[in-house]
Amino acid sequence: MICKKQFLLMIFAVGLASCGTSFKYEYGDCIKNSDPNASWFEQYAKVEGFGTPNKSTFVDSYALRFPYYSNETIFFEPSYIEANTVKVSASYCMKP
Secondary structure, rough: OOHHHHHHHHHHOOOHHOOOOOOOOOOEEEEEOOOOOOOOOOOOOEEEEEEEOOOOOOOOOOOEEOOOOOOOOOOOOOHHHHEEEEOOOOHHHHHO
């Protein structure tokens, strides 16, 4: 439970840091990867926030949560996400 709270606080903090940046997807959108070279090809991810992963990186990123795929990376560059994913129904990102 503590990890979930820390994750949500982190997402909120990085979201504030990215105010004014334009992103294709919005908070809560469910996306599907279409890059056959990606480890998460045809997997679903929910957009949980936006921002910079750390103080030494100044690239705004998507913060993603994977409901059915285990992945240690949660931050992805917008150029990759926007070129290699498609928006799908939110129901695909909900666990039964």
